[in-house]
Amino acid sequence: MASPLDQFTVIKWADIEVAGYDISFTNSSAAMVASVALVALFVTMGMRKNALVPGRWQSSVEMCYEFVAKMLGDTAGPDGRKYFPFIFSLFMFVLFANLIGMLPWLHPFTFTSHIAVTFAMAAFVFVGVTLIGFITHGFKFLGFFVPHGAPWYLLLILVPIEIISYLSRPISLSVRLFANMVAGHTMLKVFGGFVVSLSALGAAGVVGAFFPLAFIVALTGLELLVACLQAYVFAMLTCLYLNDALHMH
Amino acid sequence: MPQLDIAVFAPQIFWLAVVFAVLYIFMSRSAAPKIADVLKKRQDTISDDLAEAEKLQASAEEARLAYEKSQEDARNNAAALVLKKREELKAEAETAYQKLSEELAAKADEAQAKIDAAKQKALAEVRDVATDVCSDIVSQISGLKLDSKVVSEAVDSKMTKGES
Numbered sequence: 001m002a003s004p005l006d007q008f009t010v011i012k013w014a015d016i017e018v019a020g021y022d023i024s025f026t027n028s029s030a031a032m033v034a035s036v037a038l039v040a041l042f043v044t045m046g047m048r049k050n051a052l053v054p055g056r057w058q059s060s061v062e063m064c065y066e067f068v069a070k071m072l073g074d075t076a077g078p079d080g081r082k083y084f085p086f087i088f089s090l091f092m093f094v095l096f097a098n099l100i101g102m103l104p105w106l107h108p109f110t111f112t113s114h115i116a117v118t119f120a121m122a123a124f125v126f127v128g129v130t131l132i133g134f135i136t137h138g139f140k141f142l143g144f145f146v147p148h149g150a151p152w153y154l155l156l157i158l159v160p161i162e163i164i165s166y167l168s169r170p171i172s173l174s175v176r177l178f179a180n181m182v183a184g185h186t187m188l189k190v191f192g193g194f195v196v197s198l199s200a201l202g203a204a205g206v207v208g209a210f211f212p213l214a215f216i217v218a219l220t221g222l223e224l225l226v227a228c229l230q231a232y233v234f235a236m237l238t239c240l241y242l243n244d245a246l247h248m249h
Numbered sequence: 250m251p252q253l254d255i256a257v258f259a260p261q262i263f264w265l266a267v268v269f270a271v272l273y274i275f276m277s278r279s280a281a282p283k284i285a286d287v288l289k290k291r292q293d294t295i296s297d298d299l300a301e302a303e304k305l306q307a308s309a310e311e312a313r314l315a316y317e318k319s320q321e322d323a324r325n326n327a328a329a330l331v332l333k334k335r336e337e338l339k340a341e342a343e344t345a346y347q348k349l350s351e352e353l354a355a356k357a358d359e360a361q362a363k364i365d366a367a368k369q370k371a372l373a374e375v376r377d378v379a380t381d382v383c384s385d386i387v388s389q390i391s392g393l394k395l396d397s398k399v400v401s402e403a404v405d406s407k408m409t410k411g412e413s
Contacts, residue, residue, distance in 0.1 A: 005250055005251060006251075008250070008251040008252055009251040010251060010254070010257040010260075010261065012260075016260075021259055021263070022256070022259050022260050023259065023260050023263040023264070024260045025260075025264070026257070026260055026261070026264075028257070028260070028261050028264065029260065029261070029264035029268075032264050032265060032268040032269075033264075033268055035268075036268050036269075036271060036272045036275075039272060040272070040275055040280075043276075043280045043284075044280070047280070047283050047284060047287065050283070050286075050287050051287075052287075052290065052291055052294060054287075058287075061284065062284060062287070062288065065281070065284045065285075065288070066288070084281060085273060085276040085277035085281045086273060086276075086277075088276055088281060089269065089272045089273045089276045089277075092272075092276075093269060093272055111261065111265075113252070114252050114257070114261060115252050115253075116252070116257065116258040116261050116262060117261050117262070117265055120261075120262045120265055120266075121265070121269075178252070182252070
């Protein structure tokens, strides 16, 4: 029987190698392309009429836009507005990636369940906001690691703690998304495996298989929630980090 | 766990960078400004409409006040008119009453005068008749021929006594 982790296997569709680097087009790349294409389609088709009174589709696009704009405005304030396209892209990209991963039948690849991908995104965010912090505040940005009003002997402990917690941000940001997606998809596959193996046991097994099947149905609903929630959390934390970089404390 | 296979890192990160760059350029150049534009246009339209509605409401309020004022004026005018007419009619009625009562009084006086004259006449006739009857009765009983002057004096004295 296939392992529940087989769904995460990257399959090469086209071997491409440039200057000794493997940049093959894989099922993971295909999912990324599909995610971007669907986001672009969703936005373009939704906004094709530019209607003053929006239809359902345009309303959905505007809702996503205003949701992210509000999130960014609430956390990073007006200074963060110029990073809106990035946050919006990030949110929609992760959201669509997670939701595509929830599609049945097609066995789509969920690239947010790969630590390489989530860590690349988190590292980009981390490096980006750190650069923004230094560009905005210069070397005063290092004051971010010094808590206000603490006595000097406590600073000896607090500053390293602050630095470690800052450096662990990309790890927590990437592992949160990665672990959530892996756990959800693995659990679905495990219970799917229960249905198959119980059904193989005869009539009683087929009846018994309805219990894990019902659980899968409920779990699918939960995973849809997690898909949206994790996209939100990822974008939200990026906004918070951006706010720290723009305004320090 | 397939995720820990280092061989799949490079192609995934490469494609992630390419694909996300495309999405970012699309969002920042095309989609986000377009959506922002639509939202701004809608916000402007709404605030314009609200301002227009406020203006119209103000003018409607003005019209209402003018209407109320004109109504109030008309009511006052009508009341004044009614009052004036009533005074006029009252005065007219009074003069008419005055005139009528004078006429009636004149008629009554005239009638009284007629009655008085008739009464005088009747009394005079009664005296003559009484004088004649007295003379006749005396001549019948006593055979005396009385002087009419004496008789009439006696009758007069009796009548004035009776009258009083």
